[in-house]
Amino acid sequence: MQRIFITGTNRGIGLEMVRQFSQRADTHVFAACRKPADAVELQALAAQHPNSITIIPLETTDQNSINASAEKVAAQVDGLELLINNAAVNPSRPKQLFGEMTAEMMLSTLHVNAVAPLMVVQAFAPLLKAGVQAKIINISSGLGSMTRKLTGGLYGYSPSKAALNMVTRGLAADLKPFGITTISLHPGWVQTDMGSPEADLPASESVQAMLKIVDGLTEEDNGTYLRWDGEPLPW
Numbered sequence: 001m002q003r004i005f006i007t008g009t010n011r012g013i014g015l016e017m018v019r020q021f022s023q024r025a026d027t028h029v030f031a032a033c034r035k036p037a038d039a040v041e042l043q044a045l046a047a048q049h050p051n052s053i054t055i056i057p058l059e060t061t062d063q064n065s066i067n068a069s070a071e072k073v074a075a076q077v078d079g080l081e082l083l084i085n086n087a088a089v090n091p092s093r094p095k096q097l098f099g100e101m102t103a104e105m106m107l108s109t110l111h112v113n114a115v116a117p118l119m120v121v122q123a124f125a126p127l128l129k130a131g132v133q134a135k136i137i138n139i140s141s142g143l144g145s146m147t148r149k150l151t152g153g154l155y156g157y158s159p160s161k162a163a164l165n166m167v168t169r170g171l172a173a174d175l176k177p178f179g180i181t182t183i184s185l186h187p188g189w190v191q192t193d194m195g196s197p198e199a200d201l202p203a204s205e206s207v208q209a210m211l212k213i214v215d216g217l218t219e220e221d222n223g224t225y226l227r228w229d230g231e232p233l234p235w
C-alpha cells in the first residue's frame, strides 16, 4: 500500500496527481486543499474512489491547519510513503517587477512556496519516518534555478523556489538517516491557471512523466533537482 499526502489538490497539477494516483491499486491519497466545500472536481473524483481518496482541509500558511491535517491523517494511517508539496502561488497582479515590489508581496509568496513546505514536512515527519522508504517531493520550478536566472523580475516567485530548493537540500541531509529521499521536481511549463493555456504541456502529460520519476526514485537521488523528464537542473 502506498500512502500519499499532496497539498493544493483542488485544481491544476495537484488535482491531476490525485486523478492519476486514484487509477492505481493499493494506493491511498490524502488530498489536501484550502476549501474542500468549493473543490467540486476533487469531490467528484473522491466520490468515484471513496476507498482511495480522502480530502483533507489545509491552508498551508496556517500552522494550526497544518497540525490539524497531520492529526487527521494520523488518525487513519500509521505511516506515509510519499508527501508532495505542490501548493504554491505566483501572483500576476501586481506584476513582480523591480521598483514595484513590496515587502508584503515578497513575503507572502515566500511563505506559501518555501516556508509552508518545510512546516508541512515537520508536522508530517513522524508519519514519513514510519512509512516504507518514504519520499518527499517539493514541486519546484526551473524559475528557481540561480544558474538559469538571466532575466529580471519575478522577485516573489523565483527567490521562493530557490529557497524551496535549499529546503530540499536541508531535508535531504536531515531525513536521510530515516531512509527518506527528498528531491525538488520541476513539472515543466504546464497548462494550469498558473501556467496559462499557452503552456507547453497538458497537466496530464506533466504528471504522467513526474509520477514515473517518483516511482523510480532511489536513495541515490536524494537531494537532487530534476525536471519532469528526469533531466537534472543546475541549481
Ligand SMILES: NC(=O)c1ccc[n+]([C@@H]2O[C@H](COP(=O)([O-])OP(=O)(O)OC[C@H]3O[C@@H](n4cnc5c(N)ncnc54)[C@H](OP(=O)(O)O)[C@@H]3O)[C@@H](O)[C@H]2O)c1
Binding pocket: 007, 008, 009, 010, 011, 012, 013, 014, 033, 034, 035, 058, 059, 060, 061, 085, 086, 087, 088, 089, 090, 112, 139, 140, 141, 142, 186, 187, 188, 189, 190, 191, 192, 193, 194, 195, 196, 199
Ligand atoms: N504550471 C506551471 O507551468 C508550473 C511551472 C513550474 C512549477 N509549477 C509548480 O507546480 C505546482 C502546481 O502549480 P499549478 O500550475 O497546478 O498551479 P495552480 O493551478 O495555480 O494551483 C495552485 C494550487 O496551490 C493551492 N494553494 C495556493 N496557496 C495555498 C495555500 N496557502 N494553502 C493551500 N493551498 C494553496 C491552490 O489552492 P486554491 O485554489 O485554494 O488557491 C491550488 O490548489 C506549484 O508548486 C507551482 O509553482 C508550475
